[in-house]
Amino acid sequence: MITGKTLINLGFKQGKWFKEAISYANKHNLEGDNLLNYLQSAEPIVIEPYATPLNYHKNIRAESDEEVANVEQIHKTMEELMKTPTLVEGAVMPDACPTGAVGQIPVGGIAVAKNAIHPAMHSADICCSVMMTNLGHIDPKKVLDKAHALTHFGGGGRKDIFDLPRDLEDKIKSNRFLNTDRSLKFARTHLATQGDGNHFLYVGRSEKTGETMLVTHHGSRGFGANLYTEGMRLAEAFRKQMSPKTLAKNAWIPYDTEEGKAYWEALQIIREWTKLNHKLLHDTTQRRLKVETLDQFWNEHNFVFKEDDLFYHAKGATPLDDKFVPDSKDGLRLIPLNMSEPILIVKGETTDSNLGFAPHGAGRDVSRSQHKRNKADKTKEQVFAEETANLDVRFFSGEIDISELPSAYKNAQNVQDQMKEFGLGEVKDKILPYGCIMAGDWEVNAPWKIKARKKREAKERKAKNKIAKEKYRNR
Incomplete structure (x- = not known):
C-alpha cells in the first residue's frame, strides 16, 4: 500500500x-x-524567480528634483518585477509612477509574460479606457450640461438602470468566472456609471477643426473588480503550487489550463461591457442633443493584450499597435493629460523600446495624500479657483477633490516632450479643454460617513445634555 x-x-x-x-x-x-x-x-514543476532581473526599456527621464525620487522608485520596483519567471520583456512610460509594494507593476508599466495572465498587472480597474465622440460645431456647454444630467459618478450603481443587452448577458452567464449573482448585479446596476478617482467626462474642441468633442474615461467598475478578486484568488492557488517564491502580487494563471482560457474569455467580456458603458453615455448624450455623430473611437489603457503565447500587461499604457486593438479606428488613440490640458489624439508604430505602447496620461510624482499636504496652506476652494480658471469644472458629488486638480499630476509638457524623445506616438490633433466632470470627494457624504456623523453627533448631544443636567442639579 x-x-x-x-x-x-x-x-x-x-x-x-x-x-x-x-x-x-x-x-x-x-x-x-x-x-x-x-x-x-x-510532481508539479516548481518555477523559481529569476536570480537577476531581466532588462527592460526605460522610456522615462526625471525632469525635476521632485521627479528624481519618483523615477528611482519606479526603477526599484521594475527591477523586482522583472524577476517574475513568466516575464520575457518589459518597459516603462514617461508618465510612470509606483503603486503598491516594491515589485508590483507601476502605473505606466508594461510586462510581457509567456503563457501567463497576471491579474494584479491589470488591477481591479480592468479595461480602464477612453472614448471620444465628435459632435460637430455645437456649444460645448450644451454638451457638458446634457452629459452631466446623464452620467453618474461615485460609489455604487444607479436607480435608472439601463438594460443589459441579452446577448451580452448570455455571454456573462456562460463564463465560469462571471456567472454569479454578484457579478450579474454589478453588470446591470453599474452600467452607464463612471466611478471615482481620476475618471472623468471631458468636453473640448478640436485644435484643427474647432468641432466639439466628448471624451469619457473609466473602467469596468464593480463588474471588473469582482473578476479581479476571483482572478487573484485563482492565481494565488497556482502560485503556491508552481512558484511559491514569486511575490504574491505577481501570481499568475497559466493560459494553457482550462481556468486560464476561461479567465481570458472573461476579460474579453469585461472589455465588451466597458465599451458598451462608454457608448451608452456618448450615444444617449448625442441623441438628447439631436445632433449627428461625426466620428467615434476608443481605446483601453489598462488591460492585457495577447499575441500568440505572449500576454502584454499594460498597467496604464496606451496600445499604439493595431494588433492590440481589434476595433481600431484609423490607428488613432487618445491620451488625456489633466483637466486643464488638451487630450492628445495620437498615432504610432511599434519599436524595440516602446513594445507597441505609449503613455496613458500625465501620471503623478507624489501620492494623493502627499499632494493634499503640499496644498495645506490654502483652502481647497482657493486651490480650485486658481487651477480651474476659465474652465467649466464640476465635481459630481459637489465636493472638491484637490488630488484631481492639475497640480496633482506630472508636468504635461514634459510628458509630451518625452513622447517625442522616446518615439511614443505622433500627435495628430489635440482636444482643447472647455470643461469636465469628475466624482470629487464623494466619500464625504457617503452613506456610511453620514451614519457615522449622525452617531457621533448624537453622542455629543447626549454628553452635552448630561453636563447641562448636572449643572442644573448643582445650582
Whole structure:
C-alpha cells in the first residue's frame, strides 16, 4: 500500500498533489521504476524567480528634483518585477509612477509574460479606457450640461438602470468566472456609471477643426473588480503550487489550463461591457442633443493584450499597435493629460523600446495624500479657483477633490516632450479643454460617513445634555 510516507521516502516534497498521485498509484498497482517514473511526471514543476532581473526599456527621464525620487522608485520596483519567471520583456512610460509594494507593476508599466495572465498587472480597474465622440460645431456647454444630467459618478450603481443587452448577458452567464449573482448585479446596476478617482467626462474642441468633442474615461467598475478578486484568488492557488517564491502580487494563471482560457474569455467580456458603458453615455448624450455623430473611437489603457503565447500587461499604457486593438479606428488613440490640458489624439508604430505602447496620461510624482499636504496652506476652494480658471469644472458629488486638480499630476509638457524623445506616438490633433466632470470627494457624504456623523453627533448631544443636567442639579 502506497502512502504519503512512501513518496516522502522516495524524496518527493509533500503537497496537494500527493492525494491524487497516491490514489492513481494504488489503483494501478505501481511499484519500482514504474512508480518512480509516474511520480516524477505527476510532481508539479516548481518555477523559481529569476536570480537577476531581466532588462527592460526605460522610456522615462526625471525632469525635476521632485521627479528624481519618483523615477528611482519606479526603477526599484521594475527591477523586482522583472524577476517574475513568466516575464520575457518589459518597459516603462514617461508618465510612470509606483503603486503598491516594491515589485508590483507601476502605473505606466508594461510586462510581457509567456503563457501567463497576471491579474494584479491589470488591477481591479480592468479595461480602464477612453472614448471620444465628435459632435460637430455645437456649444460645448450644451454638451457638458446634457452629459452631466446623464452620467453618474461615485460609489455604487444607479436607480435608472439601463438594460443589459441579452446577448451580452448570455455571454456573462456562460463564463465560469462571471456567472454569479454578484457579478450579474454589478453588470446591470453599474452600467452607464463612471466611478471615482481620476475618471472623468471631458468636453473640448478640436485644435484643427474647432468641432466639439466628448471624451469619457473609466473602467469596468464593480463588474471588473469582482473578476479581479476571483482572478487573484485563482492565481494565488497556482502560485503556491508552481512558484511559491514569486511575490504574491505577481501570481499568475497559466493560459494553457482550462481556468486560464476561461479567465481570458472573461476579460474579453469585461472589455465588451466597458465599451458598451462608454457608448451608452456618448450615444444617449448625442441623441438628447439631436445632433449627428461625426466620428467615434476608443481605446483601453489598462488591460492585457495577447499575441500568440505572449500576454502584454499594460498597467496604464496606451496600445499604439493595431494588433492590440481589434476595433481600431484609423490607428488613432487618445491620451488625456489633466483637466486643464488638451487630450492628445495620437498615432504610432511599434519599436524595440516602446513594445507597441505609449503613455496613458500625465501620471503623478507624489501620492494623493502627499499632494493634499503640499496644498495645506490654502483652502481647497482657493486651490480650485486658481487651477480651474476659465474652465467649466464640476465635481459630481459637489465636493472638491484637490488630488484631481492639475497640480496633482506630472508636468504635461514634459510628458509630451518625452513622447517625442522616446518615439511614443505622433500627435495628430489635440482636444482643447472647455470643461469636465469628475466624482470629487464623494466619500464625504457617503452613506456610511453620514451614519457615522449622525452617531457621533448624537453622542455629543447626549454628553452635552448630561453636563447641562448636572449643572442644573448643582445650582
